[in-house]
Amino acid sequence: MVFLFYFLSAIMVISALLVVFSKSPINNVIYLIICFIAMAGHYILLNAQFLAVVHIIVYTGAIMVLFLFVIMLLNLNKAIIPQKSAAARILAVVTGGLFFLVLIAATRQTFVITPRYAFTSEIGLVANVGKTLFHEFLLPFEISSVLFISAMVGAVMFGKRDHSVGDD
Amino acid sequence: MNEITSAIQLIPLQHYIILSVTLFSIGMMGVLFRRNIIAILMCLELMFNSANLLLAAFSAYHSDPSGQVFVFFIMIVAAAEVAVGLSIVVMMKRNVESVDINLLNRLKW
Amino acid sequence: MVEQIPNINLAWLVPAFPLLGFLVTGLANRKLKHNQAGIIASAMVLLSFLVSVVLFFILRASGQNEATVTLFNWISISGMNIPFALLIDHLSLTMMLIVTGVGALIHIYSIGYMHDDERVNSFFAQMNLFTFSMLLLVMGANYLVLFIGWEGVGLCSYLLIGFWFKNPEYNYAARKAFVMNRIGDLGFILGIILLFFTFKTVTFSEIFVQASGFQVGAPVITLITILLLVGAVGKSAQIPLFTWLPDAMAGPTPVSALIHAATMVTAGIYMIARSSILYNLAPLTLNIIIVIGLATAIIAALIGLKQNDIKKVLAYSTVSQLGYMFLALGLGAYSAGVFHVTTHSFFKALLFLGAGSVIHAMGGEQDIRKMGGLRKKMPLTYFTFLAATLAISGIPPFSGFFSKDLILSKAFEHSIILYILALGGALITCFYMFRLLYLVFFGEQRLAGAHPHEAPKVMTIPLIILSVLSVFGGFLNIPSLFNGDSEFITFLQTAVVSKASEELSHSTEIGLILGSLLLLGLVIFLAYRTFVSKSIIPAKDGEPMPFFSKLIANRFYIDEMYTTVFEKPFGYLSDFFYNKVENSLLDPVVDEIGFTTSRVGTLLRKLQQGNMSFYLFAMVAGILLFIIFILIV
Missing domain, CATH: 1.20.5 (Single alpha-helices involved in coiled-coils or other helix-helix interfaces)
Known part of the structure; x- marks a missing residue:
């Protein structure tokens, strides 16, 4: 099991790096999907089954497909994808590395806290998450529907062809 | 099955933290590295997910389901964000014929 | 606590009428027809005069000496309680009667004098505002209400001096008056602050009760009186703050008569007389007042000798007469000072109004070198002017004689040197007044093309009334020498605490009067010889003259x-x-x-x-x- 953790972690990190460095947008999306599937594996490893399923459905099933659709819709390919200058790219890598180092340094100052509840492997099950969700977090859950509606309205608004300004 | 449920006790929480930090930094680097706005959005998703992973890990270690509910909410927000963000990308492509963020230089006004 | 006198609350009407007049004429400035403002304003002042007379009789019938009418509680902070109150006593009644009585006559006169001015409505609004402020000044029951009036009259003085604001010189004169008054006001307000600091109140009666607890010559009282004196010096145009008054003649002549002769400039004298109890405690200040008063009287009189502008002559004579009033105050004879205020307001207002009539007739010409021979053209003006001149010169039985003689005898009691100097000033006064009279009314007419004519009735009637007052005003206070009982002085004695002085023996007094009369006659004769017989006209502006004359002509x-x-x-x-x-x-x-x-x-x-x-x-x-x-x- 420990091996499984490191294996999944390696897949995630490598595919994440490829997302960043690969030039083709389609490839980016594919690598991101690989990364997310590995993450779903991590969720299963944490015995968070509900999350694992939702993650696969929402991220890989919906969001990434949306990305793919947009890329195809806009007909993006390698040739028209702009690249930053070499200096800027090196700077970006250095900054990312620094960020990593600083965050690692920050974790060194953490300390172990004793868990509030006795250990149980059951909490990630659908029944338990569902109870918490519809019991303690009912109001935020309902409000999130409002968020979705507004996001949908916003997306439609943006997607409409703008007649006031524009090139046509 | 039993093996899996007890697996988390074999792996220290520290390792999950390091993994999240790594993914987050890669996402951050990607945001700075790319000019393609779609790639930047993808890197943002990566950062979102590193945070999700950390929340789920803490939740499991502390046996508190609230953390996983948080992850669920984050996914909701992420989905909404992607929907709006991608529609903005479509609009941008339509208006400036490009997905290059360097062309979005009107923020100074 | 004295019991309330019935109907004394009418007092608020006295300042209310001019205020109402100001509001009506001021706000309806554009709506009023040409003469309406003047009639409204004059009626208001006349009404307030009538109320003052009624108040006089109410107070007399009640047998009490003073009454306080509290209108409302003005400032009430912890430890500081200042009511907006009016004080009715013999001193304020005297001043009220002067202000409203002389004021009403001048208002009526102004209807005729200002008839052709395009801003006549504003003029009357400002005149009414002035009357209101002046009444507040004399009626206020504490120093703060007095100060409101004090500032109010300063403002109106500024406005009215600069009434013809299109002439920059007049504006300059107005500004000069305002600034010089402000110097005095600074001293005055510091004095009030120090008063409050010392006595924890600014109400007259409470201060005067507490003041009896102080030693004569207490430093704090001396300081207060000096600060108040600075205010009085500024307002009453004494040395060193007198130069604004002659310039103030830039205003219309009725303004000069009302503000700069009869009422406002006497505010300083009123204020010192009102504070007589404090001043009695400060001999040092009294001595300063004597010096200031005498110096002002003589220097202003000397300057008056060489002035060629009819109004400037009168202005310097006003300064000089104010100096005499200060002299009286300094001698502790506050009532004598107020008496001179009264008679002076009659004859000086008359002189100014007469001068206004002359200027009116000459078409705006003010230079006495260009006048002359008006006696036949304007007999009424001539006779009233003559009466006023005799009064100011101190010829018996005209009013000026009684008041001036009172001051001179007080000076004699104090020291013979003071008497000689004061008498010298009086002789100079006599000389320049007769010089003015002779140059204006005698001889040949020197301005070609002018057709002098007598003023309309609305202007001459006030002149006649004032001349009657100037002639007989002195009988208010017939000294014991002429078997009188000094009624006016006795009347004031309840409100003003004059210093006790031994009476001169009647023989000394007769000697002094005869001597001064002889000298006065001599001076009048000299003036007659110079300006009528030899018909010497004062030199033109640029001509060379002896050093001393030049010094005087240039106002030192x-x-x-x-x-x-x-x-x-x-x-x-x-x-x-x-x-x-x-x-x-x-x-x-x-x-x-x-x-x-x-x-x-x-x-x-x-x-x-x-x-x-x-x-x-x-x-x-x-x-x-x-x-x-x-x-x-």
Whole structure:
């Protein structure tokens, strides 16, 4: 099991790096999907089954497909994808590395806290998450529907062809 | 099955933290590295997910389901964000014929 | 606590009428037809005069000496309680009657005098406002209400001097009056503050009760009285703050009569008389007042000798007469000072109104060298003017004789030198007044093309009434010498505490009067010989004259001295601050701050290019630094 953790972690990190460095947008999306599937594996490893399923459905099933659709819709390919200058790219890598180092340094100052509840492997099950969700977090859950509606309205608004300004 | 449920006790929480930090930094680097706005959005998703992973890990270690509910909410927000963000990308492509963020230089006004 | 006198609350009507008149004529300025404002304003002042008379009889019938009418509680803070109250006693009644009575006559006169002015409505509004302020001044039951009136009359004086504001010189004169008054007001307000600090109240009656607890010559009382004196000196145009009054003649003549002769300039004398109890405790201040008063009386009289503007002559004579009033105050004979205020308000108002009538007839000409021979053309004006001249010169039985003689005898009681100096001043007064009279009314008419004519009735009737008052006003106070019982002085004695003095023996008094009469006759004869028999006309402005005459004609160069001593150094100082400090120090510094900011902005603007990649970098760098900061600290 420990091996499984490191294996999944390696897949995630490598595919994440490829997302960043690969030039083709389609490839980016594919690598991101690989990364997310590995993450779903991590969720299963944490015995968070509900999350694992939702993650696969929402991220890989919906969001990434949306990305793919947009890329195809806009007909993006390698040739028209702009690249930053070499200096800027090196700077970006250095900054990312620094960020990593600083965050690692920050974790060194953490300390172990004793868990509030006795250990149980059951909490990630659908029944338990569902109870918490519809019991303690009912109001935020309902409000999130409002968020979705507004996001949908916003997306439609943006997607409409703008007649006031524009090139046509 | 039993093996899996007890697996988390074999792996220290520290390792999950390091993994999240790594993914987050890669996402951050990607945001700075790319000019393609779609790639930047993808890197943002990566950062979102590193945070999700950390929340789920803490939740499991502390046996508190609230953390996983948080992850669920984050996914909701992420989905909404992607929907709006991608529609903005479509609009941008339509208006400036490009997905290059360097062309979005009107923020100074 | 004395019981309330019935109907004494009518007192509020006295200032209310002019205020109403001011509001009506002031607000309906444009709506009123040409003469309506004058009629309304005069009616209001007349009504307030009638109420004053009624009050006089109410007070007399009640048998009490004073009454306080509290209108409302004005300032009430912890430890400080100042009611807006009016004080009705014999002193304020006297002043009220003068202000409203003489004021009403002058208002009526103004209807005729200002008839052709386009801003006649504003004129009457301001005159009514002045009357209101002056009434507040004399009726206030505490120093603060008095101060409101004090400032109010200062303001109206400014407005009315500069009434013909299209002439820059008149504006300058108005400003000069205002600034000089302000110097005095500063002393006055400091005095009030010190009074409050010392007595914890500003109400007259309470202060005077407490004052009896102080020693004669107590330093704090001396300081208070000197500060109040500064205010009085400014308002009553005494040395060294007198130069504004002659310039104030820039205003219309009725203004000069009302404000700068009869009422406002006597405010200082009223205030000192009102504070007589305090002044009695400060012999040092009294001595200062004597010196100031006498010096003013003589210097102003000397200057009056060589003035050629009819109004300027009268202005200097006013300053001189005010000096006599100060002299009386300084001698502790406050009632005598107030008595002279009364008679002076009659004959000086008359003189000014007569002068106004002459100026009116001459078509605006004020130079006495160009007048002459008006006696036959304007007999009524001539006779009233003559009456006033005799009164001011102190010829018995005209009113000026009684008041001036009272002051002179008080001076004689004090010291013979004072008497001689004061008498000398009186002789000079007599000389220049007769010089004025002879030059204006006798001889040949010297201005060609002018057709002098008698003024309309609305102007002559006030002249007649005032001349009657000038002639017989003195009988208010017939001294014991003429088997009188000094009624006026006795009347005032309840409100004003004069210093006790031994009476002169009747024989001495008769001797003094006869001597002075002889000298006066001589002076009048001299003036007659000079200006009528020899018909000498004063030299034109540019002609050379002896040193002393030149000194006098140029008003002892006092204005020039003030210019050199105060104005020029201040001008240099202002120039210095403007050129050196502001222009070469402050301005560049302020500018440099602006320029630097702008330059830094230009530099920083390069960061704000709208480049999103850069913004992202900056954001990440910021977060990074922030985390590092948290980690280190």
